[in-house]
Amino acid sequence: MAALNLPYEGKASNAVLAQLDDARLLRQLAYINGKWVAGNDDIAVTNPADDHVLGYVTSLKKSQVDKAINAAHKAFVPWRALSAEQRATKLMSWHDLLLENREDLARLMVLEQGKALNDARGEIDYGASFIRWFAEEARRAYGETIPSHIPNAQLATLREPIGVAALITPWNFPNAMITRKAAAALAIGCTVIVKPANETPFSALALAELAERAGIPAGVFNVVTGDAPMIAATLCASDKVKALSFTGSTRVGKILLEQCADTVKKCSMELGGNAPFIVLPDMDIHEAANAAIDAKFQTSGQDCLAANRIFVPREYHDEFVAAFAAGMQKLRVGNGMQKGVDLGPLISRQAVEKAQKLVDDALEKGATLLAGKSPQSLNSNFFHPVLLTQVTPDMAVYREENFCPVAGVIAYDNVDDLLVAANDTEYGLAAYVYGNDIRDIWKLMRGLEFGMVSVNSVKMTGHPIPFGGMKQSGLGREGSRHGFDEYSEIKYYCLGGLPTASGC
Numbered sequence: 001m002a003a004l005n006l007p008y009e010g011k012a013s014n015a016v017l018a019q020l021d022d023a024r025l026l027r028q029l030a031y032i033n034g035k036w037v038a039g040n041d042d043i044a045v046t047n048p049a050d051d052h053v054l055g056y057v058t059s060l061k062k063s064q065v066d067k068a069i070n071a072a073h074k075a076f077v078p079w080r081a082l083s084a085e086q087r088a089t090k091l092m093s094w095h096d097l098l099l100e101n102r103e104d105l106a107r108l109m110v111l112e113q114g115k116a117l118n119d120a121r122g123e124i125d126y127g128a129s130f131i132r133w134f135a136e137e138a139r140r141a142y143g144e145t146i147p148s149h150i151p152n153a154q155l156a157t158l159r160e161p162i163g164v165a166a167l168i169t170p171w172n173f174p175n176a177m178i179t180r181k182a183a184a185a186l187a188i189g190c191t192v193i194v195k196p197a198n199e200t201p202f203s204a205l206a207l208a209e210l211a212e213r214a215g216i217p218a219g220v221f222n223v224v225t226g227d228a229p230m231i232a233a234t235l236c237a238s239d240k241v242k243a244l245s246f247t248g249s250t251r252v253g254k255i256l257l258e259q260c261a262d263t264v265k266k267c268s269m270e271l272g273g274n275a276p277f278i279v280l281p282d283m284d285i286h287e288a289a290n291a292a293i294d295a296k297f298q299t300s301g302q303d304c305l306a307a308n309r310i311f312v313p314r315e316y317h318d319e320f321v322a323a324f325a326a327g328m329q330k331l332r333v334g335n336g337m338q339k340g341v342d343l344g345p346l347i348s349r350q351a352v353e354k355a356q357k358l359v360d361d362a363l364e365k366g367a368t369l370l371a372g373k374s375p376q377s378l379n380s381n382f383f384h385p386v387l388l389t390q391v392t393p394d395m396a397v398y399r400e401e402n403f404c405p406v407a408g409v410i411a412y413d414n415v416d417d418l419l420v421a422a423n424d425t426e427y428g429l430a431a432y433v434y435g436n437d438i439r440d441i442w443k444l445m446r447g448l449e450f451g452m453v454s455v456n457s458v459k460m461t462g463h464p465i466p467f468g469g470m471k472q473s474g475l476g477r478e479g480s481r482h483g484f485d486e487y488s489e490i491k492y493y494c495l496g497g498l499p500t501a502s503g504c
């Protein structure tokens, strides 16, 4: 390969560079005010499938995070002054570049995140779809006129961009969790500072590289890397940052909400999930088992939408478990780059330890284990799929967001008890219902305390839908026409003292 003028050239693994058609997509510095910036230290980024170091990202100093805030603050004025059309044109160039570089972006994602290559390709399409959606929606970010209760006045609302938005994103969907937030914010006229997870910074930095190529002006899209608590605290404390959008654990979400209280920031939070997957008695058990496998094991179960608790009618329990176990046996665990692999590694050794703890706790409390095929000659970041039966509410696997390929089955006797059990969680993100009886389906759909209920379909997300949770699963919605709400203010105006219109 020809010598490349890469930042940190020589520090990125040649094995990584050789896998990219465009090696310049592997950026290792932070992106602030249109410049690639080095901080104090380097943080190694490893491939969870083999623990090899892929490269390094820079760890910024606090003063550099402040610079990013100032740059975004300054860039806000000219960016919001552009017409929606002008911003949309730049966003569509960014969108097109994502799709042109889909293969490289997907490979980078597999290398740092571990998921299967086909899933990574799907995520790039999914990520790009939010950019297109919000570029289009920006031109329809209407206010409203209000029939006046005041004589000789006109009343109306405008939707105004809120200002600088801080976006803190997780490692399980390293591309789409950024675009879903950033596209909404940028399209409506905000500028953004993205703090990606340290496990998966390269996907975020590649997005910055493409934003630069798309002509998104300096300061409008910034990516800061390094110490998460320090960076988050700096962003939350700043008066110049007007909105915070976070996707991650409920634990960290609560810390950030506290930190934002002082400046009364607008906060949107996509936090944990503990999705029930409900099989109704009139459902084809094999079809339900296959759907439950899909809803459980995507991204190796590291998905806030993953089916955590699978509720099955007692009379069909054994049949369901047999069908689920048979389907689970077919799942291939391995390096996400290999063809035919369904489940990649978990993100880290700690994630494996947590998965094992969940299983041990359940077994101690009386669950029965049915394990999938053990992966051969894989490193210790891999965790093979597990099915637990006789799961009860006192087990961590029932209470906590699993975030691993561990499925728990619970038998139920009637739909009313089932509804109480399904809602017996502090979380309220997604729920799945499989069945035919419209009365049961409707009862569940209305009774489930979850922000998203999917009936007879595992696939439920996408750009046009309002993604978000109830209870401790979060605040606000992402995607759909509601996605702008998190990054805009409604300004009401009253234009009084007007002449009476003739004829009125």
Ligand code: ADP
Pocket (backbone or CB within 6 Å): 168, 169, 170, 171, 195, 196, 197, 198, 228, 229, 230, 232, 233, 247, 248, 249, 250, 252, 253, 255
């Ligand atoms: P997960 O359990 O999915 O890893 P986390 O909530 O731990 O979710 O991480 C999501 C994001 O929050 C990441 O970008 C991470 O760097 C950031 N983060 C983790 N811990 C903290 C913290 N104490 N303060 C602020 N941000 C944090």
